[in-house]
Amino acid sequence: MHxxxxxxxxxxxxxEVIGETHNICTLRVVLNDPEKMKNFQFTPGQxxxxxxxxxxxxxxxxxxxxxxxxxxxxxxxxxxxxxxxxHLLNAGDQIGVRAPLGNGFPFEExxxxxxxxxxxxxxxAPLRTLLLFMLDNRQDYGxxxxxxxxxxPHDLCYSYEFDxxxxxxxxxxxxxxxxxxxxxxxxxFVPTVLKEEAPSAHNRVAIVCGPPIMIKFVLFGLxxxxxxxxxxxxxxxxxxxxxxxxCGRCNMGSTYVCLDGPVxxxxxxxxxxxxx
Amino acid sequence: MxxxxxxxxxxxxxxxxxxxxxxxxxxxxxxGADRWGIDFKPFRAxxxxxxxxxxxxxxxxxxxxxxxxxxxxxxxxxxxDPGRVQLKLEEPPxxxxxxxxxxxxxDVRGFFTFDRVFTEGPFVDNQYKxxxxxxxxxxxxxxxxxxxxxxxxxxxxxADTAGGDLWITPVEGGYVVEGLSERGGSYVQLLGDPATEExxxxxxxxxxxxxxxxxxxxxxxxxxxxxxxxxxxxxxxxSMVNQCLGCGVCTYVCPTCYCFxxxxxxxxxxGERMRSWDSCMFAVYTQExxxxxxxxxxxxRYRNRVGHKFSYFPEKYDGMIACCxxxxxxRSCPVSIDIRKVVENLKERSHACA
Ligand SMILES: Cc1cc2nc3c(=O)[nH]c(=O)nc-3n(C[C@H](O)[C@H](O)[C@H](O)COP(=O)(O)OP(=O)(O)OC[C@H]3O[C@@H](n4cnc5c(N)ncnc54)[C@H](O)[C@@H]3O)c2cc1C
Ligand code: SF4
Ligand code: FES
Numbered sequence: 059m060h061x062x063x064x065x066x067x068x069x070x071x072x073x074e075v076i077g078e079t080h081n082i083c084t085l086r087v088v089l090n091d092p093e094k095m096k097n098f099q100f101t102p103g104q105x106x107x108x109x110x111x112x113x114x115x116x117x118x119x120x121x122x123x124x125x126x127x128x129x130x131x132x133x134x135x136x137x138x139x140x141x142x143x144x145h146l147l148n149a150g151d152q153i154g155v156r157a158p159l160g161n162g163f164p165f166e167e168x169x170x171x172x173x174x175x176x177x178x179x180x181x182x183a184p185l186r187t188l189l190l191f192m193l194d195n196r197q198d199y200g201x202x203x204x205x206x207x208x209x210x211p212h213d214l215c216y217s218y219e220f221d222x223x224x225x226x227x228x229x230x231x232x233x234x235x236x237x238x239x240x241x242x243x244x245x246x247f248v249p250t251v252l253k254e255e256a257p258s259a260h261n262r263v264a265i266v267c268g269p270p271i272m273i274k275f276v277l278f279g280l281x282x283x284x285x286x287x288x289x290x291x292x293x294x295x296x297x298x299x300x301x302x303x304x305c306g307r308c309n310m311g312s313t314y315v316c317l318d319g320p321v322x323x324x325x326x327x328x329x330x331x332x333x334x
Numbered sequence: 335m336x337x338x339x340x341x342x343x344x345x346x347x348x349x350x351x352x353x354x355x356x357x358x359x360x361x362x363x364x365x366g367a368d369r370w371g372i373d374f375k376p377f378r379a380x381x382x383x384x385x386x387x388x389x390x391x392x393x394x395x396x397x398x399x400x401x402x403x404x405x406x407x408x409x410x411x412x413x414x415d416p417g418r419v420q421l422k423l424e425e426p427p428x429x430x431x432x433x434x435x436x437x438x439x440x441d442v443r444g445f446f447t448f449d450r451v452f453t454e455g456p457f458v459d460n461q462y463k464x465x466x467x468x469x470x471x472x473x474x475x476x477x478x479x480x481x482x483x484x485x486x487x488x489x490x491x492x493a494d495t496a497g498g499d500l501w502i503t504p505v506e507g508g509y510v511v512e513g514l515s516e517r518g519g520s521y522v523q524l525l526g527d528p529a530t531e532e533x534x535x536x537x538x539x540x541x542x543x544x545x546x547x548x549x550x551x552x553x554x555x556x557x558x559x560x561x562x563x564x565x566x567x568x569x570x571x572x573s574m575v576n577q578c579l580g581c582g583v584c585t586y587v588c589p590t591c592y593c594f595x596x597x598x599x600x601x602x603x604x605g606e607r608m609r610s611w612d613s614c615m616f617a618v619y620t621q622e623x624x625x626x627x628x629x630x631x632x633x634x635r636y637r638n639r640v641g642h643k644f645s646y647f648p649e650k651y652d653g654m655i656a657c658c659x660x661x662x663x664x665r666s667c668p669v670s671i672d673i674r675k676v677v678e679n680l681k682e683r684s685h686a687c688a
Contacts, residue, residue, distance in 0.1 A: 063405075063461075065607070065609075066405055069421050069423065112407070112600035152421045296620075297620055299595060300594075302457035303456065304451055304459055305595075306594070
């Protein structure tokens, strides 16, 4: 970020583009200024605004952890104008990055605890940052269970690194909505698989990210398992413009998702104006 | 600080011409012969400012232009490798000084809301800050409050000089002008001859008289609780905004509304990223790419507008109400929705509820 002008992006170069699914791609980018890249600091869960100059800006979570700083990684689902253009990028192309923005996950408070990640679809992006960060600091955390689901095996992101997650010490439970030839993992909706897995709520934090309908039923499931509201963390996706608490776009009552969020516990969310 | 000067009514234009040579001056002028549509414009010789009626649009534009370039960009070929394209970003030049002549207390107060959001951080909007610091206000003692005004209800009043650099007091045959700030004071002598004792006394009398006036009878205390209690009461909100057309005029004429959009425009390989005034009363304001909208109808949008001004802003900024009581939203609304009525009702209902 430029201290004197919060709207001015850093120029960055796309290093690599990875096709994840039919509508999600992953960008690895490096800031053009080597000093700024070297000194770039952030917390897992913080986001960035990516610029395609001439088209616009959109918000994406930085999904590579601060422990792996060869590049900054973003996964982008194609839904509209800016994301459409991002999907046309190639290695070597120039973009703008304003980051880090937002609050990030309270990973310090999670130390010494068991962790449950529940992710659906593109919702795995923010979870990946924290997951890799925890795997890189494995001794700080207890059991790490990850329940990750998508419609079909082709809709799962990061499938090329599942083995690494497992060997790094994560109990990875993968599920798809319906049977597919060759699929050897679980079949069923994420909330159902959560019920089957039934991880203990004792001394555990659950981090949930995915489509609203999944979140709704996962919450029911977590309640049944005995999770309290302050043991459940999620991230909000509000439409954003400035990302720096000025333009007024992202408020829920007096809370500004771009500054105070996007990460909130469920006890915080319950206190907020219900405009989800 | 310098003494008071007197500008005779028929010498106002020439006084402004002298002032305009020192610092670019903005004045309230009318668009048509019927004096409807009074707007602040950069002063040009021959302009006659309208000093006896509140402006329709406010001088928000001077510090927060309706469309403002945040940066320009250009795609250029890399000099050492014509196969590669590079980007060149440029920030807009710094703003120049300005003086708003004939702003009313509410016009100046509006920027107090902006200041909290744009200059307090954690991120500071330097383009705003730059213009804000370089803009002076010659505040008019306001004697034209109408039925829609309620500035005294929200911490201001018709004789409020907060944020002013010069003070203009209309008297018989012209205006007495005095300095309020050091920078403002340095322009006083330029504007006219020293005021006579009678003129100065007449100005003081008028100032005392106006400062005793209480404009508006709204009592915004208890609204924060009312907003909470009645948040889910859809019937209440529907009854308040049933007629709203979603035109957004209330936000455009509002001195405290600061929401903006950011968009890019490009021709060939050059373009600019700019911000432009936006309105939370528009349906697409919070609409997400999936089609989901957290504020799907005018009910939620108006609830947020009232909430932002009277509950959320005070919650965030130690009690400060984001409303200056200018009454423009009431005057300009095509279906006469009255924010005072909504606020009063919010409180009543919440009392009834308790
Ligand atoms: C904190 C946060 C983190 C996010 N992380 C990711 C991520 O890691 N990967 C990913 O694929 N998507 C993410 N999103 C959603 C992503 O920002 C939107 O899908 C994207 O802005 C759509 O832009 P568009 O121009 O393609 O769509 P259009 O419909 O053309 O959007 C027009 C404008 O609407 C806004 N907008 C539309 N939908 C959304 C939305 N759901 N959220 C925010 N702004 C929106 C954008 O400002 C955009 O400029 C995140 C959103 C937020 C708020
Ligand atoms: S001016 Fe009146 S009609 Fe227009 S958006 Fe505001 S309240 Fe609705
Ligand atoms: S995105 Fe502008 S205030 Fe949050």
